[in-house]
Amino acid sequence: MLEYNPLSCLPSSEELPDSDDTPVDNQLQHLIPSLLEAILAMAWSERMDWFFAADMAVYYDPDLPGIVPDAFLSLGVERYFDENLRLSYAIWEEEQVPILVLEIVSQTYRGEYSSKKDKYASLGVLYYVVYNPGRRRKARFEVYKLVNGEYQLLPGHPVWLPEVGLGIGVERGTYQSITREWVYWYNEQGKRFLTPEERAAKLADKLRDLGIDPDSV
Numbered sequence: 263m264l265e266y267n268p269l270s271c272l273p274s275s276e277e278l279p280d281s282d283d284t285p286v287d288n289q290l291q292h293l294i295p296s297l298l299e300a301i302l303a304m305a306w307s308e309r310m311d312w313f314f315a316a317d318m319a320v321y322y323d324p325d326l327p328g329i330v331p332d333a334f335l336s337l338g339v340e341r342y343f344d345e346n347l348r349l350s351y352a353i354w355e356e357e358q359v360p361i362l363v364l365e366i367v368s369q370t371y372r373g374e375y376s377s378k379k380d381k382y383a384s385l386g387v388l389y390y391v392v393y394n395p396g397r398r399r400k401a402r403f404e405v406y407k408l409v410n411g412e413y414q415l416l417p418g419h420p421v422w423l424p425e426v427g428l429g430i431g432v433e434r435g436t437y438q439s440i441t442r443e444w445v446y447w448y449n450e451q452g453k454r455f456l457t458p459e460e461r462a463a464k465l466a467d468k469l470r471d472l473g474i475d476p477d478s479v
Contacts, residue, residue: 280323291366297437302314311337313348321351333361334351339356362388379406389405389408391403403431411436417434419431431448435460436459
């Protein structure tokens with residue numbers, strides 16, 4: 263007797279559009295997620311159970327269009343290293359809802375404080391992070407946690423996320439030679455993780471202390 267698997271009738275992530283084709287209207291919507299992903303790739307280099315994406319469609323119902331966060335993090339999913347990378351993120355395929363979503367407020371509101379927030383809550387996204395570069399009378403940085411189906415604003419900075427095992431916050435720094443306020447990951451003691459450039463510079467300084475020219479290595 264054949265067993266019926268309802269998941270076999272659902273479209274796969276490879277068959278679904280990878281985004282909503284809406285162009286970003288703020289360079290930070292690209293740079294901030296790339297910085298966060300680069301830091302994660304170093305901090306969690308040995309872990310094989312996480313996925314971080316920017317501007318990728320998240321599908322929660324095969325009959326509805328997906329929602330496209332500026333960035334999201336999922337835990338408990340396979341980390342791919344080969345050429346067959348994810349094209350989109352289908353919750354019924356991954357069997358995990360993203361644990362964190364980041365939205366970066368752009369020139370025009372896109373529902374960061376209303377429709378998107380409500381949708382993430384209905385999906386069960388545990389943490390919702392909003393970064394507002396300061397163009398409107400809203401807090402620059404907010405982290406919400408889902409409690410009994412509703413998002414509650416978390417106090418403090420950086421904000422520790424125990425279920426993620428990281429903190430998140432903002433401070434001034436330099437990334438890709440751009441000095442400004444950035445969003446960073448932090449450890450439990452509130453110390454932020456270094457960027458790739460900062461780690462390279464630190465290594466170069468150590469080599470110089472040993473009398474080695476880093477440019478000759």
